[in-house]
Amino acid sequence: xxxxxxxxxxxxxxxxxxxxxxxxxxxxxxxxxxxxxxxxxxxxxxxxxxxxxxxxxxxxxxxxxxxxxxxxxxxxxxxxxxxxxxxxxxxxxxxxxxxxxxxxxxxx
Amino acid sequence: xxxxxxxxxxxxxxxxxxxxxxxxxxxxxxxxxxxxxxxxxxxxxxxxxxxxxxxxxxxxxxxxxxxxxxxxxxxxxxxxxxxxxxxxxxxxxxxxxxxxxxxxxxxxxxxxxxxxxxxxxxxxxxxxxxxxxxxxxxxxxxxxxxxxxxxxxxxxxxxxxxx
Numbered sequence: 036x037x038x039x040x041x042x043x044x045x046x047x048x049x050x051x052x053x054x055x056x057x058x059x060x061x062x063x064x065x066x067x068x069x070x071x072x073x074x075x076x077x078x079x080x081x082x083x084x085x086x087x088x089x090x091x092x093x094x095x096x097x098x099x100x101x102x103x104x105x106x107x108x109x110x111x112x113x114x115x116x117x118x119x120x121x122x123x124x125x126x127x128x129x130x131x132x133x134x135x136x137x138x139x140x141x142x143x
Numbered sequence: 144x145x146x147x148x149x150x151x152x153x154x155x156x157x158x159x160x161x162x163x164x165x166x167x168x169x170x171x172x173x174x175x176x177x178x179x180x181x182x183x184x185x186x187x188x189x190x191x192x193x194x195x196x197x198x199x200x201x202x203x204x205x206x207x208x209x210x211x212x213x214x215x216x217x218x219x220x221x222x223x224x225x226x227x228x229x230x231x232x233x234x235x236x237x238x239x240x241x242x243x244x245x246x247x248x249x250x251x252x253x254x255x256x257x258x259x260x261x262x263x264x265x266x267x268x269x270x271x272x273x274x275x276x277x278x279x280x281x282x283x284x285x286x287x288x289x290x291x292x293x294x295x296x297x298x299x300x301x302x303x304x305x306x
Contacts, residue, residue, distance in 0.1 A: 039258065039305060043274050046255040051175035053192065060166045063196045067159050070197070 147212035155203060162203075166196055169213065173220050179271045180224050182259070183251035191227055195220035217278075218286040221268065228264055258305065266301040273298055 053059055145153075145164070153161040173195055177188030199206075199219050206215055259267045272278045272286065280298075284291040 042252075042255050042258050046179070046252050046275055049252045049255075051171060051178045051188075051251065053170040053174040053189070056167060056170050059170055059189075059193075060163050063166050063193060064159055064163050066193075066197060067162065067200050070201075071159070 148208040151203060151206055151208065151212060154200075159200065162200055165212070169196075169216055172213070173216070176217070176220055176271075176276075177224070178251050179255075179275060180268055182256040182267070183253070185250055187227060191220060191223050194223040194227070198223060214282070217276075221272070221286045224268065261304050262301050266297060266304070269294060269298050270301050270305075 147165060147168070150161050150165050154165070170192065173192040174188055177191040178185070181187040181191070195216065199216055202219070206212065259270055262270060268287075269283060272283050273280075278286075280291050280294050283289075284294045287294070
């Protein structure tokens, strides 16, 4: 028997013991249950997500009408407002420049 | 004593608490395998053992009751070891830094670990499975998803290194 065979045989005879086997088992089982719960939770979440999409799908055919009316309202409200604002800004700017130039007596 | 196959069947039908018996039964075996593969690194050995049990539970449905549970579990443990090593290599550039961050606490038969030190991790794995656990070439090739001829040549190369 050479040295290598002796060492191999010695290693074969060596026994290794997992420390706190009960605690180790409990820990693994806890991890397993945790993983199971995580998977179940994910499945439930997907299910709830899909179910909650059903009302949205039912309403989908009316989406166009809703969008049109909403967009129309926005445009009807915002366009005159934008027009008036920019018109007032221009008038104010003209008045202001007239006053400034008049005070400097450079206009007339 | 309830057989492994029966415990697997009960785990699948009645719940994970039956798997606890299998963990108790194979904890020492997987820890020993881990210690030998990691050259006595207790922490890594425990990590490997834990990962192997977790994976085996996840894929328990794929277990063929016609085959040995121990054999199947060994295959999973070997692959867990390979995954752990791959993860360790991923962070290997950190080893270039001179500051030692972590020194593993090594235990076990130091003479044996010194013997297999010149071997690569894969060769150590093959050597341990072949000569410590007396697995046949076909079984090892099955664990590692390798051709039997490749296993044979790698083992003989490892033996050459040790001579």
